[in-house]
Amino acid sequence: MRIGIIGAGATGLTAAYDLVGDGHDVTVLEGADEIGGLAGSLTVQGTPLERFYHHIFESDRAMIEIIDELGLSPKLTFHSTTTGIFHGGELHDFSTPVDMLKFPPLRLVDRIRFGASSAMLKLIRNGERLGDRRALEWVRRWAGRRAGDVIWEPLLTGKFGSRxxxxxxxxxxxxxxxxxxxxxxxxxxxxxxxxxxxxxxxKRGGTIETGKKLTAVAQPDPAGPVEVRTQDGARYEYDKVLVTVPQPAFAQAAGAGPGDVLQRAEYLGATCFVLECDRSVIPYYWLNINDPSFPFLAVVEHTNMVPPEQYGGRHVIYVGNYVPRDDWRYTTDPAELLERYVPWLRRINPDFDLSWVTDWHFSKAGFAQPVVTPDYRESIPPHETSMPGVVLATMSQVYPQDRGQSYAVAMARRVVQQYFR
Known part of the structure; x- marks a missing residue:
């Protein structure tokens, strides 16, 4: 078949890889000028680095398997990293169960309840049965109100704001x-x-075209080809199309009406600074900001996991956020936004000065995090669409797991197996 794939992120590229292996004529159309989607990269001192912080877990089997298939396993390293929490104006170690049981802002009984409730979540095999419950209500019941107020509520508020x-x-x-x-x-x-x-x-004859932002997808005759149009005026015809772009982008291109299931997904945008510094800023890889007054939710010092020598001796620090697309942190000029972040970075490290930053990069994505509410499961669209030749595989269909590289790879392989073979 002639197959078109919309989007060259983890889902689109994995599907293309499998489909060309099956002998199909595959073209991937990517709206951006680079591949990778939310895992797209910039360069720090000659070394590629993700625009938004990325890592995988030992449980991410799909990603680990495709890395092995591509012969890249020797490049994959699992690191013992450190985590901290900024609360009450202080940094607290939060890397291990022992750290958690020593966490000063909680009383001993609260720490025990927090640890026990976290262990319970590890033991629950089917988390979908918790889908109709609100997270804050659950953690306050099982981890205790104090742990909910100090640990969970600030993290959820930092991620989802008023939602x-x-x-x-x-x-x-x-x-x-x-x-x-x-x-x-x-x-x-x-x-x-x-x-x-x-x-x-x-190598197997497939084609990948960048700078091809989707504007329309239609199948006038249910038994005929699928027509795809892009912003540059190009027009394509395919026997089948796999759409992997965010659900709102597909809804607009398909002309979905207000009551269509495609219009139900709600997304937050993401903003992220990559700061190239001449010294370390925090003593952890990952620092959760458990203070709702802060304008960002996490500081990640990537070079506390990967040696600075890989980036010309620069210390690489991410400052990240999830925000609505009309929020000031999404719309403000990046240079001004960085200036406004400086006093808050000084609250974490009083010695921090903007002169430490030898260079910086700023990235944002309009559709980065679905808002997963108790009725979310019912609003997930099926992979099959109203057009017989069009299949949808996008991050909003990853549930209850959060969006991520490994889940994108797994979904691509499942959808190819189910709808293209």
Whole structure:
């Protein structure tokens, strides 16, 4: 078949890799000028680095398997990283169960309840049964009100803002259940995975075109070809199309009406600074900001996991956020936004000065995080669409697990198996 794939992120490229392997004529159309989607990369001192912080867990089997298929396993290393929590104006270690049991802002009984409730989430096999429960209500019942107020509510508020009280417990279960203490990272960046997929697709006769933003997809005759149009005026025809772009983008291109299931997904945008510094800023890989007054939710010092020598001796720090697309942190000029973040970075490290930053990069994505409420499961569209020749595989269909590279790879392989063979 002639197959068109919309989007060259993890889902689109994995599907293309499998489909060209089956002998199909495959073209991938990517709206951006680079591949990788939310795992797209920039360059720090000659080394590719993800625009938004990325790692995988030891439980991310689909991603680990495709890395092995591509012959890249020697580049994948699992690191014992450190985590901290900023609360009450202080940094607190939060890397191990022992750290958690020593966490000063909680009384001993609260720490025990927090640890026991977290262990319970690890033991629950089917977290979908928690889908109709609100996360904050659940954690306050089982972890205790104090642990809910100090640990969980600030993290949920930092992630989802005013929607935090509505977030489903199934989403939080997945965040705890599938995580491992060791984090995996590709030496030289995950960019290598997407480049290897691109090369493999092209070697087998497939085509990948960038700068092809989707504007319309239609199938006038249910038994005929699918028509795809892109912003540059190009027009394509395919026997079947796999759409992997965010659900709202497909809804607009397909002309979905207000009551259509495609219009129900609600997304937050993401903003992220990559700061190249001449010294370390925090003593952890990952620092959760458990203070709702802060304008960002996490600081990630990537070079506390990967040596700074890989980036010309620069210390690489991410400052990330999930925000509505009309929020000031999404719309403000990046240079001004960085200036406004400086006083808050000084609250974490009083010595921090903007002169430490030798260079910086700023990225944002309009559709980065679905808002997973208790009725979310009912609003997930099926992979089959109203057009017989069009299949949808997008991050909003990953449930209850959160969106991520491994789930994107797994979904691509499942959809190819089910709808293209």
């Amino acid at each position: 935090a009280p509505e977030i489903s417990m199934a989403w939080l279960w997945a965040r705890v259940h599938f995580r491992t203490f060791k984090l995996g990272y590709m030496d030289g960046g995950f960019h290598q995975v997407y480049e290897a997929l691109l090369r493999a697709v092209e």
